[in-house]
Amino acid sequence: MRLDAACISSDILVIGAGGAGLRAALEASRRGARVIVLSKGPVPGGATSVSGGVIQAAVGSGDSPEQHFRDTVLGGRFLNNQRLVNTFVRNAPQKVLDLERYGCAFDRKKDGSLDLRMPSGATRNRGIEGEVNSNIQKILAQRALESGARIHEFMMVTRLLQDSKGAVCGATAIDFSCGAFLVFVARVVILTTGAVGRLYKVTACPRSSTGDGIALARQVGARFVNLEMMQFIPLAYAYPEFIKGFTLGEAPNYGHHTRLLNSKGERFMPKYDAKRAEYSTRDVVARANYIEVQEGRGTPHGGVWVDTSQNDRKDGLYQPHKLADRYQMIVDFYGAKKANFEEPFEATPSALFLIGGVEIDPSCRTNVPGLLGAGEVTANLHGANRLGANALAEIQVFGSIAGVQALEEIQGSQRQVPEPDSLRGQIDAEKAAVFGLLQNTGKKRACHFKREIQRIMWDGVGVVREGKNLGNALAELRQLRDVIRGGMTVAKQSLYNYDWVEALEVPKMIDVAEMMAASALSRTESRGAHYRTDFPKEDDEHWLRETVVQEIGGKLSISSQPVNMSVVPLMELQAV
């Protein structure tokens, strides 16, 4: 081989080492496949590592997959892809309980049955809890390693490689722990890169969640669905800066009598939802909090007051004996009085979860041959609003399906690991571009462009949207792309050079942000997480449809398609 880059070959390449990626790697490697997993951050890391501790699956008595289906689709305002939901609810109990066999320890009662709780939006006790999710991730990684998978940390994937027929057959990456350029070739690639929260100024997501996978898939012509559906969590830390946006959950987490107050001490939620007030859905509460702050009634740190004083201290989730580390965080950052419900504390809405993403079928196949997807990077399980605890089950179900499907693709097709020489053009061009960044041609650093993107997205494509602002955001993003094409200032350093990593991330973030803004502009209604002041009503007549974005011939094509409602007809759901 005469390639000027180390080339590593495997049967299956998994990009992303959160719950979905590791589960896929585990399922494939224990069936004998050679699997390589690339993680941009450390393991544990990514959105899985910081997620809440509850996983939803219909395992309790009096519960059923059918009931789980109904809750999910009602919560999603009928916009969910029902074929995916159906696969999801039927597989969730088994795939989630597998985790116990792998080494997790969920809460159980004295009689040995699971100790379940009711996640918000559910109608049955269905939330399995007890394990810190970084721990689930760690256990999955251990099991995958034991079955022979290889997992590499600090790998920034820069592009997907395609063979002459257009099938995805590998990726190029920077091992930024040492600054080496690497080529990975494989027979199938699974995309599990997860969240995009870092596109926003205030987010619950960790450092790695910049939406790389969506940008990677865009380059190879993948179809994206419902990218406007970005979910915001109503309550998150308002300070200190470093953890600003990290989730504080929602009203029910603190008990049955949580009240939200603005800077004037007014209880404002009844104005937005007369019936349920603070206990309304996530999207409504997040929106109300955002509007209160926007209209000048925010707290000193730009949030609202959460008054928990009327709650029973033994009732909520954020208690010493429940989520020990979450409770301790409130003590550390806000003080013991606030943690113990003696004083109100500040909270801000925060970017949490992208419901839209790469379009997949129930076998995790995308429209691009050779490319599978699972987890948050994919669409559209959750419709217009994701129920709490459904995402952690999603990554187990679809991660596992993707791993098995990848094996089938290998066995069913004649596809071989490509000859690296045949990919030479793509590899050389990418290598030149990646190292070209270090030539320091621009005036500004990537982290400053990043702040710029985060501001544009928060203001323009955030909690509350409007046609005019969406258009402006789109224009600003495209302008920024042109500026960045002129280069950036990048530190020269080969060991853990985050300045370089961010310079690689920023163009990808713009690619993702652009598609999100364009999708949001095209959906001329409000539904769940997507709220537009110029179209404030749900429009079932025109918009029980998925928005579709795809890059074709260098241009974005924006269209829509009917939502898959093949399982339970709308009429029947609306009658519930």
Added chain:
Amino acid sequence: MPETITVTIDRFDPQVDKTPHPATFRVPRQDGMVVADVLQYLYENDTPDLGFLWECRTRRCGTCAMRVNGRPVLTCSEPVADEMRLEPLEGLPVIRDLIVDRQELQRRLAPWAGEAHQQGVRETRILLQQGEIAHYRALSECIDCFICDSVCPALAENSSSASQFAGPRRLIRLEAQVQRRAEPLPWLVYAAQGNPSLCTRCFACTQVCPRDLRPAEAIGSLTKRLYERQELDAHKASHIRSFIHSIRSGAWLDEFRLLVDIYGVFGVVKFVPQALRMLVHGKLPRPHFGHPAQTKDIQAVLRGLENTRSS
């Protein structure tokens, strides 16, 4: 409160520097600031090539551990001080600036994977009962921040010697595996190779753990399991036997008898030169005859204890 924070950071780039050199910066103070805020501020506004890691912001990834004014902590949740010195964790190879070698994932997370004795191990695990769950979690929630390893004197002492000590971080992980696997033997064998009996029981690891786990206790439990299954070598096993016997019979540790029990009467002879050297340097305690409970000092302590109890 001063409006700025003065922070001194040990900078080190192995490609340029032979030894670390301190650099001092001033950073504007903000509400509730944590140490990671300071580092991120410097990275964005002053020092683009400052080497430090963070990922989760919430004490779950373990990457942001370092020494702040000498104390090993997670910087994501450590409040700032007016003046701070930031150094990488002690006792670990420094990669660059504040980044230490956290090892390859496999070595860090599942060093047993691929080992010969692991072949054919079935994946069955014990389903835990209600009472055991909390205990298991206290073992399994280690986040690999390496803080415990960085303060462990036994690890520092034995890192280069023939009998290598696995250290608290790896041993707490192995104890978790042992507790959960239906066939724990391979993990016990693996633990035995890590020489848990070299632990000096100083409890430094338990004291510094940012997640309040108890590695020292886990090591104790591993040693006990190994003793009970007779997996320890003859010296270590007889050490434990003698220890237990001594405590049981007189409620105190007769160190001379310990030596005789482990090495035999003739074996003790080889320690004579060492004993003489210690005597010369004043390191040998005065010979003591009779039961310790009879001495005046100890009786005073016992009386004090009695008084406290009755009042």
